[in-house]
Amino acid sequence: MSYASETRRRRTFAIISHPDAGKTTLTEKLLLFSGAIQIAGAVKGRKASRHATSDWMEIEKQRGISVASSVMQMSYRDHVINLLDTPGHKDFSEDTYRVLTAVDSALMVIDAANGVESQTRRLIEVCRQRHTPIITFVNKFDREVRDPLDIMDEVERELGMPCCPITWPVGQGKSFGGIINLRTQSMTVFTPGSDRGPKDFEVIPLSDGDKLRARFGKAFDDALESMELAVGASAEWDHEAFLAGKLTPVFFGSGVNNFGVMEVLDAVVDMSPPPGQRIAFTELNRTREERVVKPEDSGFSGVVFKVQANMDSNHRDRIAFVRVASGKYTPGMKMKVQRTGKELRPTSVVTFMSQRREAVDEAYAGDIIGFTIHGGVQLGDSITDGPSLQFTGLPFFAPEMFMTVVLKNPLRTKQLQQGLMQLGEEGAIQVFKPDVGGNMLLGAVGQLQFEVVQHRLKTEYDCDVRLEGCQYTGARWITADSPAELREFENAYPLRLAHDAADTLAYLCTSPYDVRLAQERFPKIHFHPLREHA
Ligand code: G4P
Secondary structure, three states, X not given: OOHHHHHHOEEEEEEEEOOOOOHHHHHHHHHHHHOOOOOOOHHHHHHHHHHHHOHHHHHHHHHOOOOOOOEEEEEEOOEEEXXXXXXXXXXXXXXXXXHHOOOOEEEEEEEOOOEOOHHHHHHHHHHHHHOOOEEEEEEOOOOOOOOHXXXXXXXXXXXXXXXXXXXXXXXXXXXXXXXXXXXXOEEEEOOOOOOOOOOOOOEEEHXXXXXXXXXXXXXXXXXXXXXXXXHHHOOOOOHHHHHOOOOEEEEEOEHHHOEOHHHHHHHHHHOOOOOOOEEEEEEEOOEEEEEEEOOOOXXXXXXXXXXXXXXXXXXXXXXXXXXXXEOEEOOOOOEEEOOOOEEEOOOOEEEEEOOEEEEOOOEEOOOEEEEEEOOOOOOOOEEEOOOOOEEOOOEEEOOXXXXXXXXXXXXXXXXXXXXXXXXXXXXXXXXXXXXXXXXXXXXXXXXHHHHHHHHHHHHHHOOOEEEEEOOOOEEEEEEEOOHHHHHHHHHHOHHHEEEEXXXXXXXXXXXXXXXXXXXXXXXXXXXXXXXXXX
């Protein structure tokens, strides 16, 4: 098969939701229905075994939250589907944002009783900025939940884009009768339980109205009425608008009961886009030029969107997750890290098959592969089989909380520095080294990041550290149009400057006024709240 036809049959999407909306359950059912796993409970099992084998995940276990994102590949209807899970906890939102840069679409799971919740809102915002197409799944209709019209209205408002219902629920909770598929004009009858396969549900055409009415009574008539209202009030299906992130198809169901899931899996294949082109820069004779990288281009290229350590304590290693952007990966091929120009020599390269890591035979644009590495690779790095190319767009957000790191045993200084450097490279936390003396600073977006890092420094690097509060409340990355201006700024604030793990200059502030004052004093200096890896 040609590169073009290989990439056309790939779908890479992230599954996003507020904690408890049913993301893990739905993930499991998608794997089940695609044939990637045989028994229900395997994904929860995966969660459990991850806990058991990975010591730093103890924190996750204690708190019952998902710290790490993971990747799963499945095949369905002759398509290769890459599903990227995202941590639901807000303290790890940075990780989620980066995962969203590696996908071509998103599947949003909403708890029908709670509607659009806070975490979902933040994620939607990122999808919107990136014009990521979103499929919406409204879950838990087997419970007493909100009116579907009400939910749809809320999704429209929160997403700021029209909804287009593809399925519509008949009743809910005890009276939940099933879903009407607007396209096929038929009703799939709900049967509780989690042992049904995709084809095991009864389907009755809407033209058999009398039969449906006799069986579902008022719930059926009410559903027809509200469906008509919904169709009248909502947008018609417009594939182009969906691909532009301007319309979302909405599905209803109950993940735990395997119900309404098949429709979503089919939508991923039929509606979601294959890998698209990406923008990169090439540097020729010291001038930067923009380059469009197409998935079917023959040169291999990819970008590291996540680095994770010790996923499994049996392999004490770090994995760089690479989203392939173009070309084809084959084992043994020579690759370069563009930032350093160094050859990449991974000890192994794996793909992620539901619960296992497997050696990769080949990978194309859209696929996610994991390189086992020992340093030399950072978040945001571009990797190619030769040509100079740097992808942009991997976001780092200015931290809002800071702590200084105090080492209890000074003899472990070297290990601490190594640990902090690696954790910084992974993006588990942001590490700042003040330009003038002082202890290392940790910057986080959420409090839990500090706890994870403290725990990991102890268990992985044998460094017992105390974290102490400090006066900083924010940071801005600094750029200037001319070296002279930058020097002048640096001379004015020597005690406020630090370099992060990527060696980028940052200004540390103690209040929002700080930035404003510094900005007024140095109008030509640029203060960035967001750094994109470039
Ligand atoms: P998350 O990954 O988004 O955090 O959610 P997860 O799938 O873990 O689901 C959260 C809870 O919601 C789980 O219950 C799960 O069983 C339940 N759930 C998921 N889908 C449905 C559904 O369609 N209907 C109903 N009624 N419940 C659903 P739990 O009690 O926290 O865990 P468990 O003991 O059931 O595994």
